[in-house]
Amino acid sequence: MKIDVLLTCDRTLMSNHHGKEFLGFGTSAPPNWIPELIFRQLFFPKMKKVDGLPWQAPYGLRKIEAKLIDEGIDAIVVDPDDLAGYKAKVIGIYVMDAFGWGPSSTTFAGIMKTGEPYLAKYFKKLLQSKGYKKLKAHGAKTIVGGPAAWQFRFKPEFLDEYGIDCVFEGEGEMAVHLIKKALDGEELPKFYKESKVPAIEEIPEIKRASVNGLVEIGRGCPRGCKFCSVTLRPLRWYPYEKIEKEMKVNVEAGVKGGILHAEDVLLYGQRGVIPNEEKIVKLNEMAKKYYNIISWSHASFAAVAAKPKIIEKVAEIICDEKQRWWGAEMGIETGSPELIKKAMPAKAKPFKPEEYPEVVKQAAGIITDNNMIPACTLIAGLPEEEEKDIIKTIELIEDLKDFKSLIVPLFFVPMGKLKEKDWFRKEEMSELHKELFIKCMLHNLRWVKEITNDYFRGKKVHSIIKPFYILFVKLIEWQAKKKGVLE
Numbered sequence: 165m166k167i168d169v170l171l172t173c174d175r176t177l178m179s180n181h182h183g184k185e186f187l188g189f190g191t192s193a194p195p196n197w198i199p200e201l202i203f204r205q206l207f208f209p210k211m212k213k214v215d216g217l218p219w220q221a222p223y224g225l226r227k228i229e230a231k232l233i234d235e236g237i238d239a240i241v242v243d244p245d246d247l248a249g250y251k252a253k254v255i256g257i258y259v260m261d262a263f264g265w266g267p268s269s270t271t272f273a274g275i276m277k278t279g280e281p282y283l284a285k286y287f288k289k290l291l292q293s294k295g296y297k298k299l300k301a302h303g304a305k306t307i308v309g310g311p312a313a314w315q316f317r318f319k320p321e322f323l324d325e326y327g328i329d330c331v332f333e334g335e336g337e338m339a340v341h342l343i344k345k346a347l348d349g350e351e352l353p354k355f356y357k358e359s360k361v362p363a364i365e366e367i368p369e370i371k372r373a374s375v376n377g378l379v380e381i382g383r384g385c386p387r388g389c390k391f392c393s394v395t396l397r398p399l400r401w402y403p404y405e406k407i408e409k410e411m412k413v414n415v416e417a418g419v420k421g422g423i424l425h426a427e428d429v430l431l432y433g434q435r436g437v438i439p440n441e442e443k444i445v446k447l448n449e450m451a452k453k454y455y456n457i458i459s460w461s462h463a464s465f466a467a468v469a470a471k472p473k474i475i476e477k478v479a480e481i482i483c484d485e486k487q488r489w490w491g492a493e494m495g496i497e498t499g500s501p502e503l504i505k506k507a508m509p510a511k512a513k514p515f516k517p518e519e520y521p522e523v524v525k526q527a528a529g530i531i532t533d534n535n536m537i538p539a540c541t542l543i544a545g546l547p548e549e550e551e552k553d554i555i556k557t558i559e560l561i562e563d564l565k566d567f568k569s570l571i572v573p574l575f576f577v578p579m580g581k582l583k584e585k586d587w588f589r590k591e592e593m594s595e596l597h598k599e600l601f602i603k604c605m606l607h608n609l610r611w612v613k614e615i616t617n618d619y620f621r622g623k624k625v626h627s628i629i630k631p632f633y634i635l636f637v638k639l640i641e642w643q644a645k646k647k648g649v650l651e
């Protein structure tokens with residue numbers, strides 16, 4: 165079949181992870197003691213197809229697909245295993261963590277030391293596949309883009325090795341002119357970085373279902389953490405109607421659950437850092453009208469603590485006979501006010517940096533009381549981190565022992581305003597870092613069984629696969645002890 169633009173991604177991304185977004189983290193683990201065939205089924209099972217095309221696809225791919233269609237360009241998202249069935253002028257590949265250099269991959273690698281993570285392995289597999297090679301043999305141009313586009317600058321030889329014509333860094337909508345150039349047979353730059361961003365009216369609504377019903381509610385973040393690339397982009401919130409259209413697309417495709425995506429869902433519609441109750445209530449009521457089950461991509465402790473009543477209200481909307489809890493990723497990052505001041509000046513706002521550990525504890529109480537279960541992150545090895553900062557983080561984790569959550573420490577990866585700094589590596593871990601990792605592991609082991617029970621409630625198939633995930637956590641613990649990361 166002939167098409168102008170084929171859009172795809174590797175197998176780890178073209179999956180809905182059994183409808184459990186958090187399981188997507190498993191793709192950043194390296195091959196381990198669980199046989200690959202089983203691991204794949206557990207963490208990135210193949211996406212179901214409808215009329216020969218993926219039922220759901222990563223949101224980023226769906227956005228660019230919609231933009232191209234709106235521009236009158238013939239484009240579709242296809243499964244990476246189906247490339248051989250097409251002839252195309254351009255192949256667009258979406259990458260999340262192409263070489264496994266993202267924070268969760270490097271952390272897994274540091275603990276497990278068993279090779280490149282699955283997401284990197286499957287990205288390479290895509291480029292080595294017969295389907296990809298056939299498309300290239302027929303003259304297709306390859307453009308790669310997505311959150312991991314920056315990684316290719318450190319590995320330029322990879323482009324020639326796999327026939328990648330152009331790597332695009334920036335918001336996907338801004339890549340359309342490059343795709344048009346490729347369609348016209350013009351030469352493409354090896355690397356293209358676009359710092360301009362589309363206005364809201366230039367951002368299309370997806371036309372086909374996204375993985376796990378994810379819909380963006382806005383882009384950008386006002387908190388300005390130095391290690392984060394999101395913060396370099398302006399803040400834009402979408403109107404309700406725009407969000408609603410995408411929910412309808414998902415529901416009409418048979419997707420029953422959805423994720424509201426923003427860097428801080430609680431700040432929806434706001435210019436500053438104080439959540440607005442009316443807007444959050446309206447947004448969640450609308451989401452619950454379409455989806456049986458909803459969750460949030462991200463939220464901040466400071467926003468929870470700033471308006472505690474909002475979480476109570478949202479719990480009343482979300483928690484019902486179809487769902488008992490909801491999740492979000494939340495960055496604790498550190499327990500040290502000094503490090504907050506140096507690296508994340510607006511993280512605690514509207515509170516002072518000195519208040520941050522108390523803010524986290526207070527918010528944790530509100531969250532637990534209202535059936536929200538977050539997966540939290542910490543950053544180890546920030547360039548400005550000192551021993552006293554790590555001690556404060558350890559103290560905070562100790563204080564959070566009754567907080568029903570997972571707390572995942574991640575190694576610092578140079579991004580955002582700190583992109584010129586060096587990576588933090590396992591060899592640089594001090595005794596205090598190890599102690600912090602042990603505290604987090606103990607915290608997680610304390611809660612993982614209960615959270616897994618909550619997570620896999622409902623479908624019969626989930627009760628069958630649940631023990632495998634518990635086994636996987638046990639294996640990480642065992643390996644971490646064996647490698648001396650955990651004592």
Ligand code: SF4
Pocket residue numbers: 385386387388389392393394395427464495511
């Ligand atoms: S709060 Fe999160 S998204 Fe916002 S700048 Fe900080 S790390 Fe980035």
